[in-house]
Amino acid sequence: MENFTPFLSLSGGLIIGIAATLLLAAGRIAGISGILGGLMPPAPAADRKWRWLFLLGLIGGAVLFPILGGDISYIDINPYNFSDEVHYGALIIGGLLVGMGTTIGSGCTSGHGICGLGRLSARSLVSVCTFMAVAGVAVFVIRTVMGG
Amino acid sequence: MFLVIALASGLLFGYGLALSGMLSPAKVVGFLDVAYGWDPSLAFVMGGGLAVTVVAFHFLLKRPHPIFGDKFYLPTRTDIDKRLVIGAALFGAGWGIGGLCPGPAISSLAYASPKIAVFVVAMVVGVLIAKTLFRAKN
Numbered sequence: 001m002e003n004f005t006p007f008l009s010l011s012g013g014l015i016i017g018i019a020a021t022l023l024l025a026a027g028r029i030a031g032i033s034g035i036l037g038g039l040m041p042p043a044p045a046a047d048r049k050w051r052w053l054f055l056l057g058l059i060g061g062a063v064l065f066p067i068l069g070g071d072i073s074y075i076d077i078n079p080y081n082f083s084d085e086v087h088y089g090a091l092i093i094g095g096l097l098v099g100m101g102t103t104i105g106s107g108c109t110s111g112h113g114i115c116g117l118g119r120l121s122a123r124s125l126v127s128v129c130t131f132m133a134v135a136g137v138a139v140f141v142i143r144t145v146m147g148g
Numbered sequence: 149m150f151l152v153i154a155l156a157s158g159l160l161f162g163y164g165l166a167l168s169g170m171l172s173p174a175k176v177v178g179f180l181d182v183a184y185g186w187d188p189s190l191a192f193v194m195g196g197g198l199a200v201t202v203v204a205f206h207f208l209l210k211r212p213h214p215i216f217g218d219k220f221y222l223p224t225r226t227d228i229d230k231r232l233v234i235g236a237a238l239f240g241a242g243w244g245i246g247g248l249c250p251g252p253a254i255s256s257l258a259y260a261s262p263k264i265a266v267f268v269v270a271m272v273v274g275v276l277i278a279k280t281l282f283r284a285k286n
């Protein structure tokens with residue numbers, strides 16, 4: 001449990017909740033996969049500018065974090081200690097699955113998790129339980145194959 | 149005004165993700181890994197986010213119109229169908245394999261890692277594949 005960061009995680013979660021509230025105050029759901037999907041056809045081109053600005057902000061917020069004194073040394077993008085070749089393969093497979101799954105299932109951690117549960121949607125509850133459970137199984141299988 | 153709010157919301161969201169620990173796939177996998185050493189931190193991210201949205205959304209959605217805008221753009225479906233569950237399962241598998249979901253993946257482009265860029269490109273290709281499949285089907 002040496003990596004347990006309840007205070008930072010709670011603070012980050014509160015800020016994420018405020019960000020989602022701000023966007024809903026303008027009528028929109030802060031679901032990242034939905035915002036991204038709306039940039040691609042057959043979505044209407046006129047609806048794209050706010051999406052680009054939100055995504056630009058999403059990157060900008062992460063740029064600002066260390067500039068404002070935040071610590072990013074905790075970030076480790078290779079949790080299973082894969083070799084580079086295997087890791088690139090895992091990222092391609094993982095990325096394809098995330099892109100397809102969130103499109104087919106109409107949302108991800110933010111859209112279903114923070115916003116959908118926030119408005120007490122039964123669909124979102126089913127989605128969150130499903131993706132959490134399957135993700136847990138995927139991690140268990142990979143860790144077991146990699147020798148714990 | 150709406151465009152300024154979209155940018156501000158994105159900035160806050162990205163900052164919140166970085167602060168929360170979500171930008172580290174190792175932390176995500178630690179949260180999903182109940183068997184080999186569980187790190188429950190990320191439950192606090194969802195808890196914090198929901199503490200705000202459950203209350204704020206309740207009051208916002210009571211209004212006939214958003215504060216900044218003419219109408220709410222909300223999902224209209226309420227049925228639990230196969231697509232919802234299959235999509236969530238595929239997403240969950242990808243999340244466990246890569247340790248990245250869409251928000252943190254895009255946000256992490258900030259740190260210019262080629263691996264993150266590869267993941268984001270694959271994710272965009274996945275979105276396009278799914279959209280094409282469903283357009284062909286409908």
